[in-house]
Amino acid sequence: MSDRLAVRKTYKLWIGGAFVRSESGRSDVVNGRADAPGEVNIPRGSRKDVRDAVAAARRAVGPWAARTAYNRGQILYRAAEALESRRAQLGALLGPAAEGELDAAVDVLVHYAGWTDKLQAVLGGINPVAAPFLSFSLPEPTGVVGVVAPDRPSLLGLVAELAPALAAGNTVVAILSEADPLPGLDLAEVLGVSDIPAGVVNLLSGRREELAPALGGHRELNAIVDASGDPELGAELDRLAAETIKRAAHRRAAASYDEAVDDALERIAAVTELKTAWHPVGA
Secondary structure, X not given: OOOXXXXXXXXXXXXXXXXXXXXXXXXXXXXXXXXXXXXXXXXXXXXXXHHHHHHHHHHHHHHHHHOOHXXXXXXXXXHHHHHHHOHHHHHHHHOHHHOOHHHXXXXXXXXXXXXXXXXXXXXOEEEOOOOOEEEEEEEEEOOEEEEEOOOOOHHHHHHHHHHHHXXXXXXXXXXXXXXXXXXXXXXXXXXXXXXXXXXXXEEEOOOHHHHHHHHHOOOOOOEEEEOOOOHHHHHHHHHHHHHHOOEEEEOOOOOOHHHHHOOHHHHHHOOEEEEEEEEEOOO
């Protein structure tokens, strides 16, 4: 029998395309994997980590929005492929009680990958006006979107909010499930090999009551999507959004593939702006 000690995994935040420790050096303890129970230390993000993540997302938003819709769809599809390839590992983490959650998360990414090159046709169009003008509207990404993920389901609930924001051309700063952050932290490793550019997705673990207000009140954030299910936090985010003039949306956590895609257009429209142009025609 070997007396070798296993190398324990060190979880880190995912900011700007890099795995980083919290600047505060703090950590919290959560339960480990279903196949290897025990206590695991995870980084406890700080307000400074929120600022760093938003700065990284702001730097990435222009190049990400400038990519073709078809290319963004390819990248989201590659993310689904990468998540599928980690099926055994993440399945062990989620446990038998969440057997279908990983499959649903993969399918949600594939679904929104198919939306990227259809947004202009569905959301945009020619506007009839009673004047010698051509008026038309085009969808554009809102910019940097904050996501407050639900506690359960920790992986699917996160992916259901990430995918529509990315499909629309936004970058994202997400606060992971506080009760079960490990699937979200492992998702960072998946995204790292999925061709998603650095800074397009940033994932923070820690205490929601500390991180969410810092994120919601950040003036470089353009929208926030709250799936926490916490009415008090939702009211606070609404207040912060009003003060800093940003969009705020509240959702029930998606517990299945159907719940994540049935209102796909609504989810995308919540983080999309319509730019309307007028052009003179005729004499």
